[in-house]
Amino acid sequence: MIFGTIFSGIMANVQRRRADNERNKALNQLAIDESSVDNLFNAQYYKDFTSRADVQSMFRTLKEQQKSLTGQNRKNAAVMGGTEETVAAMQDNVNGKLADTYGNVASIGAQWKDSVYNNYMDRKSAIGDKRYGVYQGASNMFGNSANNMLLDASAGLHMFDKAILDSFSGGMSKVFGGKRGA
Numbered sequence: 001m002i003f004g005t006i007f008s009g010i011m012a013n014v015q016r017r018r019a020d021n022e023r024n025k026a027l028n029q030l031a032i033d034e035s036s037v038d039n040l041f042n043a044q045y046y047k048d049f050t051s052r053a054d055v056q057s058m059f060r061t062l063k064e065q066q067k068s069l070t071g072q073n074r075k076n077a078a079v080m081g082g083t084e085e086t087v088a089a090m091q092d093n094v095n096g097k098l099a100d101t102y103g104n105v106a107s108i109g110a111q112w113k114d115s116v117y118n119n120y121m122d123r124k125s126a127i128g129d130k131r132y133g134v135y136q137g138a139s140n141m142f143g144n145s146a147n148n149m150l151l152d153a154s155a156g157l158h159m160f161d162k163a164i165l166d167s168f169s170g171g172m173s174k175v176f177g178g179k180r181g182a
Contacts, residue, residue: 008152012145019141026134034127041120049109062101069094 049055073090076082 012148016145019138023134023138027131030127030131030134034124037120037123037127041116044116045113045120049112050105055105055109058101058105062098066094066098 050059070091073094074087077087077090
């Protein structure tokens with residue numbers, strides 16, 4: 001009876017240590033995941049959107065088109081007898097289109113930045129939920145373990161009480177001349 005209780009206590013402690021190790025592994029992995037998410041966020045969120053390869057390619061294409069249009073406007077003005085003011089007005093029109101494009105790129109960049117931020121917050125929230133799950137699982141495990149230990153202790157005390165009562169009953173039977181259990 002006492003050896004069973006001691007053995008149960010030893011096994012409970014072994015299981016608790018194993019659970020602690022697994023919980024620590026889970027929390028360490030969550031910390032690694034969180035660090036990775038933070039690094040990715042910092043690399044993307046604080047990056048200049050206009051330095052992206054697709055945006056730079058678009059800017060190069062626009063500049064080439066601007067040069068081409070400017071050259072074409074100058075040739076047309078020379079052939080048709082346009083003045084410098086006409087060429088400047090056409091150039092201003094081309095520059096306005098270019099400025100609109102840059103403004104649109106800035107708007108797309110702001111949307112992209114918002115998307116990066118929202119993805120970051122979703123990932124951080126998911127990691128927080130997982131961390132909470134680990135803590136909740138540990139809490140439940142410790143609560144169940146405590147209940148089981150109390151039940152085992154109660155059963156052990158019950159058996160101890162029964163043994164004392166049985167031995168006392170047996171001794172009283174001899175004193176009063178009765179048979180045990182009669």
